[in-house]
Amino acid sequence: MEHIIIGTAGHIDHGKTALIRALTGRETDTHKEEIKRGITIDLGFTYFDLPGGMRAGIIDVPGHEKFLPNMLAGVCxxxxxxxxVALDEGIMPQTREHLDILEQLxxxxxxxxxxxxDMVEPEWADMMEEEITQELSGRVFASWPRVKVSAIKxxxxxxxxxxxxxKASAATHNREIGGHFRIPVDxxxxxKGFGTVVAGTLLEGTIGVNQEVMLYPTxxxxxxxxxxxxGDDIEMAYAGQRAAVLLQGVAKEDVKRGMVLAYPESMTPSNRLDVVMSLSADCKRVVKNQSRVHLHIGTDEVIARVVLLDKNELTAGEEGxxxxxxxxxxxxxxxxxxxxxxxxPLETLGGGVVLQIDARKHKRMDEAVLSALRQRRDGKQEELFFSTLESSPKSPLSLDKLLAQTQMDEAELKEIAETVEAEERCFVLHGRKKDFYWSFTDADAMWMSIRKFLADYHEKNPYKRGITKTGFKSGLFKSFDIAxxxxxxxxxxxxGKVMEEGDCVWLLDHEPRQDETYEAVxxxxxxxxSEAGFALYDYSELKLAEPEELDDIVEDLVRKKEIVRIHDTTVTTPELAEQMKEKVLTYFESNEILSFASLRDLLDVSRKAAKPLMAYLDECKITQWCGKETERKQMKSV
Structure with a gap:
């Protein structure tokens, strides 16, 4: 069975709810206050079957100006x-506002x-229809078919x-059955006994029972x-249907109108949107840069600040x-x-179209920014691919993120990505599971940042080989996609841009400074x-350099294997380290257990020196624990 969503619009008391009652035989005003006052306050929902087998879901919206936010949530x-339009009154203020909203959407x-x-004479009805024709002249609504009805008779x-x-067959022709589903919650x-149900119109895709889903933006x-x-149980819902979804383990307090139900990670919550917008032709207000407005999008409503990018103010009929x-x-x-x-006061100003979600902050009156926005507005797909890359300067984008941000057809996006990679027109990284794309401009800018960051680090730490990987990543890649x-x-x-060894990263052309201080240390x-022998030498007592410089120079000597670090600031020579290992291996030829006391006597050192020496032997895999902290046995692999 095919489905269609039919909604109402029009001024308060112009017969919207009565019309739905006449079409369906059902009442959509179900709230106590609605029944008491005789007006629609919130959205009403019902359905009926059209001749030919199509099922029409009905959304009845309130007409009173006070409840316009509810109307806007229902239009989605x-x-x-x-x-x-009631024949006894004709087009009224809320009719005009609803018309503007329909046009903007x-x-x-x-x-x-x-x-x-039934409330007017035929001559009056004809005269009122002529007035309506004049009012709608030049607008898309002028071509809509008209029918006179009496919901009572x-x-x-x-x-x-x-x-x-x-009209229904034309309305359902271009539905997006494929792609990721989403339901704006209205x-x-x-x-009781089951849990929380969210409902809304399935805008695209399909949703099935037992599927994992996510509530956005939380x-x-x-x-x-x-x-x-x-009211019918189903296993699968399709684009164009109303769907009531019983969610597992979700409290009613966790959900509100305006949220979106979709697949996990298929959408990107954002508080910064690039848009093209216009004011209605009869708008009496001016929108200036930094104006605050009520934004109605999907079933959501939020206050937003308008940053005009190509002008200082927007007036009636203007686009920007x-x-x-x-x-x-x-x-x-x-x-x-x-x-x-x-x-x-609350007045409808106009509307527009989202061009970019999760947008970066822009300079105003910047031609490069405006050019990219024009490409998005005009739907030039390859230009859209590149402008999306340019909107993420601090990190390359994977195909799934590109898909979420561009909303392009997946096959078309992959084809563009393959083409620009083959023609070497963008920077591509091949990961284990995903490929990542970046504009050459932003990739070059990142490399320049890395080079400056490391050059500054080398200048401040001239005796170090490089920075730790943790320090390198935390200093530069806070906004980088971790994958x-x-x-x-x-x-x-x-x-060959950087060198990497162990936990250390440095520029290719960097060598630790070897000046007089380095040579003296x-x-x-x-x-x-060498003089200390097996008793070890603690270099922290040296006064030839600042403590941090001293540590850096010794670390470089250790890297070059000119010194062996035993523990912290205690060191020995490579020759003495080898002699110690040979003595211990010889000891194990006739002994099974090496205690701290035995090592002390074997090397003729203090017990204080024996402890770090034993730890060093453990690191070298010559000894291993055998049950007691003070005893070791020979590592079996040696």
């Missing part, structure tokens, strides 16, 4: 709109339903149903326990590029449409270590 996912498929036919209802059948409730992972559409900085993270995709409203770090380090070493440490 509508395939077709029934715009109601790109909803172009609908029927104009002229209601309350039933006049025109069958004609409306026939029109719905005709309704939630608890079923990234709460859960599982689908069961699915329903219009902007960055919306939201007060909290939202979860949307590229090409999602939105509406903005004035902060106070890309290993292949990037491999690239740096294999290309090297000479003194070597001589004194």
């Amino acid at each position: 996912g509508m395939d077709l709109v029934l715009l109601t 790109g909803i172009t498929n609908g029927i104009i339903v002229l209601t309350k036919l 039933g006049d025109g209802i069958e004609e409306l149903k026939a029109l719905l059948v005709t 309704r939630l409730f608890t079923v 990234k709460l992972i859960t599982k689908v326990r069961s699915l329903q559409t219009h 590029f902007a960055q919306l900085i939201c007060e909290r993270e939202v979860c949307v995709k590229r090409n999602d449409k939105f509406v903005i409203r004035f902060l106070s 890309a770090l290993e292949p990037y380090m491999t690239y740096l070493t294999e290309s 090297a000479k003194a440490v070597t001589a004194k270590a």
Whole structure:
């Protein structure tokens, strides 16, 4: 069975709910306050089957200005709109505001339903229809079919149903059944004994029972326990259907309207969006740079600050590029449409389209930035690929992140990636499980940062071979995709840009400084270590250099195997270290156990020196523990 989502729009008391009752036989005003006051306050949901077998899900929206945020949440996912205009009043303020909203959200498929036919004379109805024609002239709604109805008497209802059948097939033609599913949550409730249910319109993809899913932007992972559409249990829901999803282990407090249910890691929460936006032609307000607005996107509402990128203010009918900085993270995709409203008093200003999620901060009036935004707006796919790379200067992007940010067709994205790699038009890293892509400009900038970082480090630490890997990574790669770090380090070493050994990283052309201080320390440490014999020499007593420089010089001597570090600041010579090993191995030819006391006597050293020497023998795999802290036996592999 095919499904379609039909929504209502129109001024308060223009018969939206009565029309749905006439079409379906069901009541959508179910809240006590709605029944008491006789008006729709929140979204209402029901369904009916059209002639021909298609099932129509109905979203009834409130018409009162006070409840416009609820109306905006309901518009998300509508395939077709029934715009109601009461024949006794004609087009009213909320009719106009709803029309502006539908226009901004790109909803172009609908029927104009002229209601309350039973309350006016035929001549009045004709005159009112002429006024409506004049009001809608030049707008997409002018071409919508019209039907006069009386929800009370039933006049025109069958004609409306026939029109719905005709319009419904066109409305469902371009659905995205493939791709990652997502459901913007517009309704939630608890079923006693079962758990929390979230509901919404499935915008794209499919969702099935027992699938692992994630609630965004909180990234709460859960599982689908069961699915329903219009009260029927189902195993799978498809794009275009209303779906009620029972979630496993989720409290009602964990969810709210405006969140999005989708596959884990298929979406990127963001509080910074690049957009193209415009103000309605009859908007009486001016949006200036840094203005704060109410942003309505999907079923979500959040306050955002508008950073105008190509002008200082936006006036009625004007279009411009902007960055919306939201007060909290939202979860949307590229090409999602939105509406903005004035902060106070609440008035609809206009709307636009998301060009980039998780955008970086831009300079205003920057032609390079504006050029990239034009490419995104115009849908040039290869240019979009590169502009997305350029939006992530501090880290390369994997294909799955590129897919999430560009919202391109997956096969098309892979083809572009393969082409630009073959033609060497971008920087590519091949990881164990993923490939990563980066613009040459940003890759070069990262290398320049690395070179400066290491050069500065070498200058401040002239006697060190290099920096620890931990220090290197924490100093430069805080925003780097951790999965890309290993292949990037491999690239740096294999290309000869940096050297890596053990836990140390340094520039290829760097050598520890060997000046008079270095030579004096090297000479003194070597001589004194030789003089000390097996008793070891503690170089910290030397005053030939600052303590940190002294440590660095000795570490370099150890690296070059001119000195052997036994423990901390105690050292010996390579020759003495070998002699000690030979003595111990000879000892084991006639003894099974080597105690601290035995080692002390064997090497003629103090017990204080014997302890670090025993630890050194353990490190060299000559000795191993045999049950007591003070005793060792010979390592079997030796």
